[in-house]
Amino acid sequence: MTDEITEVSGSEPEQPAEPDNPLALVSGKPLVDLPKDLYIPPDALAVFLETFEGPLDLLLYLIRRQNMDILDIDVSEITRQYMDYISAVEAMRFELAAEYLVMAATLAEIKSRMLLPRQEAEDDEEVDPRAELIRRLQQYERYKQAAEDIDDLPRMDRDTFYGSAALPQLPSSQPYPDVAMRELLLAMQGVLQRADLFTSHHVEKEKLSTRERMSQILSLLQGDRYLTFESLFSPEEGRLGVVVSFLATLELVKESLIEIVQADVFAPIHIRARANASD
């Protein structure tokens, strides 16, 4: 976009504007008072505001036009050009020019200070507006450049494209549903309400650890037909564990799921699954 402005301002004002260049589609009178290299057709003033990304951008443009290092800004010259530019803009699009006007004030301040004799003591305490301006210009210039660099990075849908191939036929998969503990308990509640198991004392007293141990003993008996009674108890589980195993064994006997066998008095006691025993 800056290039377009350069193009317009670079062309001699005497030359008629090229009809296919939107910046030059001007029917109004040219502002002859403006410096030649800053000539902007009045109707293009709105474009001007959109072309420059703000006062810092405009200043950078002016500095570059004069082939100046930011650090060597000739404040007087830049200020004059800037003011000319802004007064033209202000006339046309007053409401848009606020940021530019602030900058104009800053420039005017810097210029006026330079005309005054330097007072060392005073200056040390204040922020030097020229140094501050240069700092801002440098800062802005870095990110203006960074924006252009980002624009130059290879990007999707312009410089490269996603490689994708059509899918083959995919077998349908049945992943496992998740179950929250709460769902399980709600299901149990439903069962209990329907079966009215709450009335049964039996259910209330029953310890789940006993039930669990019953399952364990039964599954052990699936592998081995016989187990010694002692093997059901392990000392590491402590007294509670022994009690649980004993209760589980009694429950299994009561439900006729296992039987206890002893060949002789004082001979080792064995247990076996009733179902296994009968096959």
Next chain:
Amino acid sequence: MKEDHLLRLRAIVEALLLAAGKPLSVDQLRDAFAEDERPTRQIMEHVLVMLADACEDRGFELKNVASGYRLQVRQEFAPWVRTLFEEKPQRYSRALLETLALIAYRQPITRGEIEEIRGVTVSSNIIRTLSEREWVRVVGHRDVPGRPAMYATTRQFLDYFNLTGLDELPPLSEIRDLEEIGREMEKNMQGEIEFDASEKTLH
């Protein structure tokens, strides 16, 4: 035509087919070239044969379908590709959850006993699903006519619900006050991990 020129054409055609996202006909492929460098139909067809050969040991192949050519992931890799698109799993039925709950609380239990308590038959599907997931297993057979299998929950079941043992399930007497449990759990059970915490408050 020089070999390296053909190789370049092959690469361009491959790029076109991978980016297009739809089949391209021979003429559509040719249209991607400026007029002064546009390959003839004959050359384009030759290039397509070259491309098909070049996909021999790759993850994809060149397919000729009704509307043109496309590159397609090889069928043999479908099992791996499928995992990328696994859908959200469905939910388990109420019947399944009730069956699971009964096996957990009343194990070892036969199917007949579950049916007796629930008052409805338990479908074989439910038992199979629970077995496939390795949440329940047969731990023996009841010594009655028909010798029905007795089911119990597994270690995997406990692991899934973050339990060290069945006694960490709330006792049935407390399930009575499930309204309260429900509230407690709503609060605490954002994830299964936090279940332990809510368990504590229940006991």
Next chain:
Amino acid sequence: MKEDHLLRLRAIVEALLLAAGKPLSVDQLRDAFAEDERPTRQIMEHVLVMLADACEDRGFELKNVASGYRLQVRQEFAPWVRTLFEEKPQRYSRALLETLALIAYRQPITRGEIEEIRGVTVSSNIIRTLSEREWVRVVGHRDVPGRPAMYATTRQFLDYFNLTGLDELPPLSEIRDLEEIGREMEKNMQGEIEFDASEKTLH
């Protein structure tokens, strides 16, 4: 590990990347394998190098971006591929790019801070566009009056611009040493004042 096994892994990985429609990380690629055949990270990385080599003379290449690996059309073939699409690739305004650059290089950054550096207000449109593209997002609020949102770039931003991380952004141009600037300015200011003064006397 046997060569033909590695070649097969390479083909599977290629199939996965061409099917996924998004970049896949090493772990996401490994997750596509069943546990008992899942390659180690080391092997997977080796396979990815093999795949990159195998794309040498093809229309596409393996690219590592922020969210993982993807297969993409080689930049040199973009001119042909662009002809497939009616729409011209989108261009972004300088205002948008400068705002994006500031968020990328100075994140987390508030809108006010962006405006301070750019010297102009940042339109809400630009922030909205950047957010909708999922290139930037709010990562918090600065603890100052008004609690303004702080913006940062996203992985999608890095992916879109072919970067693996912010450290791959083009380096910011150097700012000259501040002391040096100070000295130079000191000199120049004197010069200018003198110049101005002499100008006055001449006129």
